[in-house]
Amino acid sequence: MKQKLNIGLFGFGVVGQGLYEVLKTSPAFDTEISKICVKNKKERSLPEEFFCYQPDDILNDPNINTVVELIDNAEEAYKIVKKALQNGKHVVSANKKMLAENLPEMIQLQKENKVSLLYEASACGSIPVIRNLEEYYDNDLLLSVTGILNGSSNYILSKIFDHNQSYDAALKDAQDLGFAESDPTFDVEGFDSLFKLIILTLHSFGSIIDPNDVLTYGISNISDFDIQYAREKRYKIKLVGQVERLEGNKITLFVLPRFVRKDKYIYSVEDEFNGVVIKGKAYDKQFMFGKGAGAHPTGSAVLSDITALAHNYAYEYKKMKYADNFEYSKEHKVELYLRYKDETVLEKFSFESITEEYKGPEYNYKIGYIRLADLLRIKDELRDLDIFMSITGASLNY
Amino acid sequence: MKQKLNIGLFGFGVVGQGLYEVLKTSPAFDTEISKICVKNKKERSLPEEFFCYQPDDILNDPNINTVVELIDNAEEAYKIVKKALQNGKHVVSANKKMLAENLPEMIQLQKENKVSLLYEASACGSIPVIRNLEEYYDNDLLLSVTGILNGSSNYILSKIFDHNQSYDAALKDAQDLGFAESDPTFDVEGFDSLFKLIILTLHSFGSIIDPNDVLTYGISNISDFDIQYAREKRYKIKLVGQVERLEGNKITLFVLPRFVRKDKYIYSVEDEFNGVVIKGKAYDKQFMFGKGAGAHPTGSAVLSDITALAHNYAYEYKKMKYADNFEYSKEHKVELYLRYKDETVLEKFSFESITEEYKGPEYNYKIGYIRLADLLRIKDELRDLDIFMSITGASLNY
Numbered sequence: 001m002k003q004k005l006n007i008g009l010f011g012f013g014v015v016g017q018g019l020y021e022v023l024k025t026s027p028a029f030d031t032e033i034s035k036i037c038v039k040n041k042k043e044r045s046l047p048e049e050f051f052c053y054q055p056d057d058i059l060n061d062p063n064i065n066t067v068v069e070l071i072d073n074a075e076e077a078y079k080i081v082k083k084a085l086q087n088g089k090h091v092v093s094a095n096k097k098m099l100a101e102n103l104p105e106m107i108q109l110q111k112e113n114k115v116s117l118l119y120e121a122s123a124c125g126s127i128p129v130i131r132n133l134e135e136y137y138d139n140d141l142l143l144s145v146t147g148i149l150n151g152s153s154n155y156i157l158s159k160i161f162d163h164n165q166s167y168d169a170a171l172k173d174a175q176d177l178g179f180a181e182s183d184p185t186f187d188v189e190g191f192d193s194l195f196k197l198i199i200l201t202l203h204s205f206g207s208i209i210d211p212n213d214v215l216t217y218g219i220s221n222i223s224d225f226d227i228q229y230a231r232e233k234r235y236k237i238k239l240v241g242q243v244e245r246l247e248g249n250k251i252t253l254f255v256l257p258r259f260v261r262k263d264k265y266i267y268s269v270e271d272e273f274n275g276v277v278i279k280g281k282a283y284d285k286q287f288m289f290g291k292g293a294g295a296h297p298t299g300s301a302v303l304s305d306i307t308a309l310a311h312n313y314a315y316e317y318k319k320m321k322y323a324d325n326f327e328y329s330k331e332h333k334v335e336l337y338l339r340y341k342d343e344t345v346l347e348k349f350s351f352e353s354i355t356e357e358y359k360g361p362e363y364n365y366k367i368g369y370i371r372l373a374d375l376l377r378i379k380d381e382l383r384d385l386d387i388f389m390s391i392t393g394a395s396l397n398y
Numbered sequence: 399m400k401q402k403l404n405i406g407l408f409g410f411g412v413v414g415q416g417l418y419e420v421l422k423t424s425p426a427f428d429t430e431i432s433k434i435c436v437k438n439k440k441e442r443s444l445p446e447e448f449f450c451y452q453p454d455d456i457l458n459d460p461n462i463n464t465v466v467e468l469i470d471n472a473e474e475a476y477k478i479v480k481k482a483l484q485n486g487k488h489v490v491s492a493n494k495k496m497l498a499e500n501l502p503e504m505i506q507l508q509k510e511n512k513v514s515l516l517y518e519a520s521a522c523g524s525i526p527v528i529r530n531l532e533e534y535y536d537n538d539l540l541l542s543v544t545g546i547l548n549g550s551s552n553y554i555l556s557k558i559f560d561h562n563q564s565y566d567a568a569l570k571d572a573q574d575l576g577f578a579e580s581d582p583t584f585d586v587e588g589f590d591s592l593f594k595l596i597i598l599t600l601h602s603f604g605s606i607i608d609p610n611d612v613l614t615y616g617i618s619n620i621s622d623f624d625i626q627y628a629r630e631k632r633y634k635i636k637l638v639g640q641v642e643r644l645e646g647n648k649i650t651l652f653v654l655p656r657f658v659r660k661d662k663y664i665y666s667v668e669d670e671f672n673g674v675v676i677k678g679k680a681y682d683k684q685f686m687f688g689k690g691a692g693a694h695p696t697g698s699a700v701l702s703d704i705t706a707l708a709h710n711y712a713y714e715y716k717k718m719k720y721a722d723n724f725e726y727s728k729e730h731k732v733e734l735y736l737r738y739k740d741e742t743v744l745e746k747f748s749f750e751s752i753t754e755e756y757k758g759p760e761y762n763y764k765i766g767y768i769r770l771a772d773l774l775r776i777k778d779e780l781r782d783l784d785i786f787m788s789i790t791g792a793s794l795n796y
Contacts, residue, residue: 022680029537127684128530128684132526135529135711136526137702138706138709139426139427139701139702139705140427141698280698281420282416282694282695283524283688283689283698283699284524284689285689286525286686286687286688288684288685288686288687289663289685290683290684291683296682297680297681299680300539300680301681304536307536307537311536311714311716316709318709
């Protein structure tokens with residue numbers, strides 16, 4: 001049975017405006033947007049009467065049964081989504097930070113209020129990865145989910161490796177084209193990928209992991225030396241999020257740059273695209289690829305969630321109910337390339353074994369195995385050191 | 399609510415055996431196979447008491463609520479699936495020919511008997527394309543679905559284009575490795591792709607098309623001349639099935655070889671892999687890639703269907719209920735490369751316009767636009783003519 005949705009929309013940027021247009025012109029969506037909450041009064045593409053300026057004008061409207069939240073600010077989004085769910089409204093959200101930081105509460109609120117919160121647009125834009133992990137890979141054959149989850153940093157890395165640009169020039173290009181924010185920290189330091197990975201981990205293995213507890217290291221420290229090193233070995237460097245099942249009912253996860261060889265699917269994910277490799281015991285590897293960000297891909301994911309809501313779809317979080325709960329292991333060892341200048345920095349890194357060492361006039365590097373726990377202990381310092389870290393891929397199952 | 403499945407299995411080849419193992423050893427599947435129907439008594443990996451030899455031993459067993467049908471013969475599969483549904487059992491099937499030829503009845507039987515028939519394994523093996531079209535692309539933004547749907551013919555074409563083999567040598571290799579049957583007609587003439595395309599068309603646009611009514615032309619007539627032509631232009635030839643939405647609430651579909659340039663996603667689908675490009679108004683293009691055939695990929699698709707059944711999932715065929723029904727148009731024009739020897743053969747081809755002509759010592763070709771209807775009129779003769787046809791891609795939206 002299909003239910004008729006009456007939508008209150010928060011945010012009227014490009015995604016919101018596109019959404020409004022599609023819902024108005026497509027007969028298949030038996031759905032209307034009846035109110036739009038925005039921050040400021042100004043000239044807009046719709047008549048004044050569509051807009052309101054107080055969240056409660058939507059949240060307390062008994063005729064509105066669905067809230068679509070498309071605002072940037074995670075704290076505001078949290079308040080809106082929470083109250084909407086409490087007031088018995090279904091919600092579609094794209095806010096990965098808000099979701100990743102509040103998953104237990106978001107699940108609880110859905111249960112208590114018998115409403116549905118969908119958020120396909122929060123991870124990998126138009127690629128239906130959450131829905132597939134939840135529904136199609138709903139069994140215990142899943143081994144790992146590995147992806148290029150952030151379009152901005154991937155755009156920068158593509159410019160570096162395919163167009164021989166420096167990091168700074170590539171970042172400026174990305175900013176000029178709107179692929180990176182003026183403060184690019186969220187994207188290039190890996191936080192955007194991290195929040196997406198936290199959401200994917202829940203739908204992959206039924207585990208809720210605190211984002212503060214996950215090693216997250218981005219690409220802002222990449223130097224020409226590192227780029228040169230990777231090029232000589234015919235690698236590209238990609239910023240990759242991965243959650244992987246280990247022996248003995250454990251999982252591990254991290255966001256780290258990675259040397260990627262041509263034989264990996266993610267090697268050919270270029271520019272602002274996203275790509276996810278889903279690996280399992282019987283199906284081996286599946287690869288899903290598409291536009292990960294931008295108004296249209298985000299809009300299409302939101303649309304699919306709206307259609308799903310109309311058909312009474314809700315995430316069941318089935319994997320949380322499996323008998324076995326996966327334990328998050330930080331004992332996992334990765335083979336790490338560590339480029340450094342100053343020898344004293346090495347004291348911070350407790351390599352278990354060393355595979356290669358190089359000393360040169362400008363920079364030095366070590367490659368060796370190191371426990372995630374030993375990196376997590378120093379994770380807040382990492383960004384400020386004159387180093388660059390990348391995993392070699394040798395220890396990885398993807 | 400989860401229901402407990404008690405499965406009767408038809409067929410105990412590699413897929414069936416793998417399925418049995420996984421269901422037995424994975425605690426997440428609260429499901430058991432209680433009887434297996436096979437053709438002949440012989441030494442098997444399970445004790446004698448698991449097996450039966452009469453379909454009715456399963457079909458009339460009131461304790462069995464689910465039938466998994468993994469046999470090759472389409473006529474036998476039809477009888478088994480029909481009776482299982484009539485007897486109130488859910489069914490998982492991988493038989494694309496049986497399904498494509500009996501879709502209206504299969505939908506009706508599900509409705510009448512309030513049971514679910516799932517068949518993800520019937521199209522693109524482990525790639526969850528049917529489920530995604532049914533659930534995630536459940537809106538009227540979809541523009542086209544284009545895919546390499548058959549692993550055997552793609553393996554042959556890969557050997558030709560990446561390893562410089564002749565068609566005959568590549569076919570023999572494929573047969574030796576088990577990627578092609580001793581009678582390869584079903585694969586290389588495009589019928590396997592056709593049946594999959596018919597199923598995808600239903601879940602893409604809600605339209606049931608008679609397979610006999612669809613232009614299907616394979617790769618068996620490919621000559622060294624054609625291969626040389628494609629190579630010079632830096633194309634690969636791929637066997638592609640496509641269903642595309644046209645202006646004015648129409649769709650068109652066909653299975654034809656195609657010249658594919660490097661900028662297309664399907665260019666890099668090699669060997670026995672499958673790849674599907676889903677194109678829509680907002681999300682642009684999505685690409686799904688994975689193993690399309692073989693025991694494990696097929697088994698994993700069957701497993702996902704079994705899990706879905708346990709959660710009471712059924713295809714709703716939502717797109718059949720859209721207000722607008724798509725009409726199948728044969729008026730669509732494609733730009734066709736036609737290689738021929740004997741001039742008289744041209745009388746059969748009613749080109750609307752000619753783009754290029756070539757005459758040479760051995761072979762000649764014409765490239766021009768032609769209506770599908772004009773090819774459909776002569777479709778039964780095409781395979782016996784000394785020609786090769788491939789579409790150029792110029793007229794295609796994918």
